[in-house]
Amino acid sequence: MTAVNVQRTEDGFEATNDRGARVAIGSPDEEGVFSPVELLLAALGGCELVTVEPLTAKRGHRLVRLAATVRADKIATSTLGTITIEYDVELPEGDEKAAEVFQAVARRVNERYCTVGNALKNPMEVEQLLP
Secondary structure: OOOOEEEEEEEEEEEEEEOOOOEEOOOOOOOOEOOOHHHHHHHHHHHHHHHHHHHHHOOOOOOOOOEEEEEOEEOOOOOOOOOOEEEEEEEEOOOOOHHHHHHHHHHHHHHHHHHHHHHHHHHOOOOOOOO
């Protein structure tokens, strides 16, 4: 099971995990924090990148730069439109097959292997347990 703890702090809200990582959470107009929607987009982009990178490297095509910008418009109250992941990569010089391998891996990751993307694409239940 994967779990994070989210709690109110003196400065706002914070998410922590069992490995000691911390992320400040707040409203979109607050400086120095991620909004919950930004965290969702970061989770999707992070899931794709941390899955794409080792798979391309394992095939012998380590990318010089691998980054992505993840965007979504709020189309209604509490509703996002299509989420777009725009990759920014620098291919290894002289590697003729790197682009082909990267594109094939990135497509498979988006279609099947990114857990966060799969959670967003497939209906799932969210349970709320109240005291």
